[in-house]
Amino acid sequence: MLKLILIGTGNVASHLFNTFLNSKEVSIEQVFGRNQEKLKKFSKYVPVTSLSSEIKEADIYIIAVSDDVIISVAQLLGNKQGIIAHTSGSVSIKALNHKKAAVFYPLQTFTKNKKIDFSSIPICLEASNKEDLIVLNKLAKNLSNSIFEVSSSQRKKLHLAAVFANNFTNHLFQISKDLCDSEKLPFDILKPLIYETAKKLEDLNPSEAQTGPAKRNDVETMQQHLEQLKDPIHKKLYQLISESIIDSNEKKL
Amino acid sequence: MLKLILIGTGNVASHLFNTFLNSKEVSIEQVFGRNQEKLKKFSKYVPVTSLSSEIKEADIYIIAVSDDVIISVAQLLGNKQGIIAHTSGSVSIKALNHKKAAVFYPLQTFTKNKKIDFSSIPICLEASNKEDLIVLNKLAKNLSNSIFEVSSSQRKKLHLAAVFANNFTNHLFQISKDLCDSEKLPFDILKPLIYETAKKLEDLNPSEAQTGPAKRNDVETMQQHLEQLKDPIHKKLYQLISESIIDSNEKKL
Numbered sequence: 001m002l003k004l005i006l007i008g009t010g011n012v013a014s015h016l017f018n019t020f021l022n023s024k025e026v027s028i029e030q031v032f033g034r035n036q037e038k039l040k041k042f043s044k045y046v047p048v049t050s051l052s053s054e055i056k057e058a059d060i061y062i063i064a065v066s067d068d069v070i071i072s073v074a075q076l077l078g079n080k081q082g083i084i085a086h087t088s089g090s091v092s093i094k095a096l097n098h099k100k101a102a103v104f105y106p107l108q109t110f111t112k113n114k115k116i117d118f119s120s121i122p123i124c125l126e127a128s129n130k131e132d133l134i135v136l137n138k139l140a141k142n143l144s145n146s147i148f149e150v151s152s153s154q155r156k157k158l159h160l161a162a163v164f165a166n167n168f169t170n171h172l173f174q175i176s177k178d179l180c181d182s183e184k185l186p187f188d189i190l191k192p193l194i195y196e197t198a199k200k201l202e203d204l205n206p207s208e209a210q211t212g213p214a215k216r217n218d219v220e221t222m223q224q225h226l227e228q229l230k231d232p233i234h235k236k237l238y239q240l241i242s243e244s245i246i247d248s249n250e251k252k253l
Numbered sequence: 254m255l256k257l258i259l260i261g262t263g264n265v266a267s268h269l270f271n272t273f274l275n276s277k278e279v280s281i282e283q284v285f286g287r288n289q290e291k292l293k294k295f296s297k298y299v300p301v302t303s304l305s306s307e308i309k310e311a312d313i314y315i316i317a318v319s320d321d322v323i324i325s326v327a328q329l330l331g332n333k334q335g336i337i338a339h340t341s342g343s344v345s346i347k348a349l350n351h352k353k354a355a356v357f358y359p360l361q362t363f364t365k366n367k368k369i370d371f372s373s374i375p376i377c378l379e380a381s382n383k384e385d386l387i388v389l390n391k392l393a394k395n396l397s398n399s400i401f402e403v404s405s406s407q408r409k410k411l412h413l414a415a416v417f418a419n420n421f422t423n424h425l426f427q428i429s430k431d432l433c434d435s436e437k438l439p440f441d442i443l444k445p446l447i448y449e450t451a452k453k454l455e456d457l458n459p460s461e462a463q464t465g466p467a468k469r470n471d472v473e474t475m476q477q478h479l480e481q482l483k484d485p486i487h488k489k490l491y492q493l494i495s496e497s498i499i500d501s502n503e504k505k506l
Contacts, residue, residue, distance in 0.1 A: 067474065090474055107442060109449055109464060114456060122442045146445070154436045158443075160478045161429035165443050166450045167465030168494045169422045174459035174501060176414035183407040189360060189375045190411075190418050191454060192399070196362055197419045198451040201444060203367060206427035211362060212420030221320065221343055225413045233497045240493055241421045244486045248427060 002026045002139055005056060005082075007073055008064035009033035009042065011110045012087055016064060016143075019118050021045060023142040029058050052076040060085060060139060062104055063096075071095050083132050089159030092152045093126050102127045102136055105155060106143070109166050118143040124150035124158065175234055207252065214245035255279045255392055258309060258335075260326055261317035262286035262295065264363045265340055269317060269396075272371050274298060276395045282311050305329040313338060313392060315357055316349075324348050336385050342412030345405045346379050355380045355389055358408060359396070362419050371396040377403035377411065428487055460501065467498035 004026050006013050013031070020026045031042040032055050039048040049055065055076065063086040065073050070086050074096045077084050085102035086095070093101050103126040110116060123140040125147060127133035133149070140147045150158060173194065177187045200209045213221040222242055229235045257279050259266050266284070273279045284295040285308050292301040302308065308329065316339040318326050323339050327349045330337050338355035339348070346354050356379040363369060376393040378400060380386035386402070393400045403411060426447065430440045453462045466474040475495055482488045 067471075090477065108446055109453065109462075111453060111457065111462070114453075120445050122445060124442075146442075148438075148442055150438070154438055156477075157432050157436045157481060158438055160481050161432035161438075161443060162446055163465055163478060163491075164425045164432070165429040165447050167463070167467065167498070168425050169447075169450055170453075170459050170462055170464075171467075171494055171498050171501070172417045172421050172425070173454065174463065175497075176418040177459055179410050179414035179417070183410045185401075185403070185407055185411055185414075187454075187458070189377075189399075189401055190414060192373050192375060193361055193415055194418050194422075194451050194454065197422055198447050200362070200364060200367075200423075201426065201440075201447065204364065205440070206423050206430055209362075209364070209423055210420070210427065211423075212416055214420065214424075218320075224343065224409075225416060228410060228413050233493070233500055237493055237497055238416075240486070240490055241424055244428075244490055245420070245424050247486055248424070 002060060002135070003029050003058040003082075004139070005029050005058040005061045006031045006042075006064065007033070007061055007077075009035055009038035010064065010066075011112055012106070013062075013064035014041075014112075015110050015116050015118075016062060016087075016106075017042060018115075019143055026139065026142050030056050055080070058082045059135065062087060067091050071097075074098065074101075083127070083135060085136065089155060089162060092156075093128070094152070098128075100128055100132055102132055103150075103152070103155065104136060104140070105150070107158065107162060119145055122146045122148055124148050124155055126151060126155065175237070207248065210245065210248075212245070214242035215249065217246060217249070255313060255388070256282050256311040256335075257392070258282050258311040258314045259284045259295075259317065260286070260314055260330075262288055262291035263317065263319075264365055265359070266315075266317035267294075267365075268363050268369050268371075269315060269340075269359075270295060271368070272396055279392065279395050283309050308333070311335045312388065315340060320344050324350075327351060327354075336380070336388060338389065342408060342415060345409075346381070347405070351381075353381055353385055355385055356403075356405070356408065357389060357393070358403070360411065360415060372398055375399045375401055377401050377408055379403060379405060379408065428490070460505065463498065463501075465498070467495035468502065470499060470502075 028046045031048045033039045036050055042048050060083045067088050070091050083100045083102050084096050084098045085104040087104055093103050105124040106121050108121045121144050123144045125136045180187050281299045284301045286292050289303055295301050313336045320341050323344050336353045336355050337349050337351045338357040346356050358377040359374050361374045374397050376397045378389045433440050
């Protein structure tokens with residue numbers, strides 16, 4: 001039985017908590033968090049504390065807090081003997097400054113109150129030694145079938161890639177919704193296209209799947225589109241993404 | 254039984270052909286196309302021709318050709334009595350210059366040799382009169398459960414919205430794949446995130462679903478990301494999309 005202590009009470013901590021709570025190989029010994037109000041929902045199931053002096057001993061401490069407080073939270077665990085793993089995409093393993101420092105990074109977008117099925121979520125692991133990596137693997141297998149060993153420098157790039165694939169993509173969906181709204185068209189009309197755009201990647205890589213006026217270098221259509229865009233930032237975005245598509249085309253030739 | 258003639262032999266024409274061929278309420282009378290080689294695969298099932306003088310009479314002519322030849326192809330049908338409908342997102346109904354001009358625009362991305370299930374694809378209809386709209390509706394119901402009446406000016410905006418939601422999004426996937434490649438990480442590691450980004454829209458609108466460093470105005474992470482991007486166009490893209498996310502944030506406040 002792996003003894004686990006969760007540090008944090010936010011979105012990622014809650015999702016991990018809910019999944020590990022039902023695991024037969026993991027026992028959540030305690031949840032630590034600064035916010036007493038947020039600790040309440042955990043206290044129904046396991047011991048909780050907001051005092052760092054009360055943090056118990058465990059095999060693994062999972063730090064699921066905002067990037068900017070990881071270092072200060074890790075300092076509270078400086079004298080612990082267990083593995084200390086953060087869950088961030090962009091913070092180096094070195095930030096933990098611990099001989100059993102590790103990373104347990106689930107690569108997914110977490111939405112409050114929306115249940116997550118971890119089984120297909122990639123878990124990116126990094127450890128300070130082989131023994132710890134074996135323990136982290138055991139822990140990760142309780143969540144997911146998709147486990148990767150990813151170094152800090154790889155993870156940094158991966159996090160950047162995820163910003164393009166998720167955050168930026170979602171913003172483009174926002175712009176397309178605004179365009180629908182401006183003509184009183186329901187955004188639902190675009191959703192099948194959006195799903196297919198993602199699903200296509202099962203069969204084709206993105207460069208094979210690329211279509212549209214920029215791909216065809218269809219100057220007339222691009223000009224018409226630009227004239228329809230009122231927001232100056234959206235206009236610049238249209239131009240720059242089109243330029244980038246044309247640039248990729250030329251690099252392929 | 255609706256008598257249908259298909260004009261064109263490309264991607265959209267092939268997908269429509271395969272679906273209508275199995276319909277009990279639609280009879281494909283003929284396929285017309287300039288390219289004799291491409292006509293061959295249709296000729297196994299229905300009469301084909303590459304001579305405009307041989308085009309038969311029908312209830313509906315569906316023009317599924319590139320935008321830039323729609324006008325010239327429509328001229329070949331000037332003396333026909335049936336409904337003349339093009340399938341383009343960006344061309345006005347007026348371009349057809351026919352008293353029974355119409356639009357039959359399936360809003361989806363079509364990939365060669367990849368079978369399409371039309372049932373959930375939105376079909377956007379426009380007609381020159383109510384009677385023709387009823388006929389087009391009957392035709393569309395043979396394909397899809399999702400039918401919309403969309404005017405030429407609405408369709409123009411919708412097509413632009415689709416460029417953001419599909420073409421531009423796919424290009425961001427390309428950039429994220431390049432970033433994975435640069436660190437020898439499999440692109441598969443990002444796919445669950447990409448699916449979830451699309452799936453989230455079932456429950457949340459994109460502005461609610463927005464996360465990431467730009468949303469949080471996390472200047473330090475954005476700076477680190479910019480330093481990692483080598484391609485100058487990708488750097489500019491990162492800055493501009495982040496700027497656009499921050500701008501949307503401020504407009505919401």
